[in-house]
Amino acid sequence: MFSGGLDSTAMLVKLLAESSDELRVHHIRMVNREGRDRAEQRAAQSIVAWCRARYRPFRYSESALDFSALEAIPIDYLSIAFVACQVAIDTPGCNRIAVGALAADTDIANRTARQKRVFEEMYACYRARKLGEPQVDWVFPVWHTPKAGLAAALPPELLDLTWSCRRPVEGFRPCMSCKACKAREEAEKLAERQGLRAPVTPAHNPVS
């Protein structure tokens, strides 16, 4: 499951570079009142093109959930569980789902447990119709890596393609004040302080 953010991009690179697993990379266009879907989709597609050219071929697909008419912002990890189930069923032989969750993410143990609960209830409905593999495991390839370590490990030009902001200004400019912007800024600064990478411009993913 690939958002186009720093964490899932680091996960994708790790899987491409360190495994020979056949990958199906899937991006969900999460359309809601935060208005981040176009920037995320552009990031996802740019990153996929970059990785295909430099690592190895893989299958890529997208789907969309449009909640833009709702006042409330739906919980992402539940939407991801819902879509992951459809994608697993749609992928012959699929027996693992990889997500870019980090051990340091807020309340991640509970969120992950709820996410898997939604997935498993849905998947059981398909299994009742003899569809899908008998078992699907959720894997967390970058779980133990701090965000600064992920930022440091990514090639700088790839890091610049990733998108983090939840509430971009006019669709494509990072707000620099949401939780995701702050976490990313902190990770990049830490990576620089530790001498792990050269300074990067704060206005990542610039609009041309």
Ligand SMILES: [Zn+2]
């Ligand atoms: Zn932001």
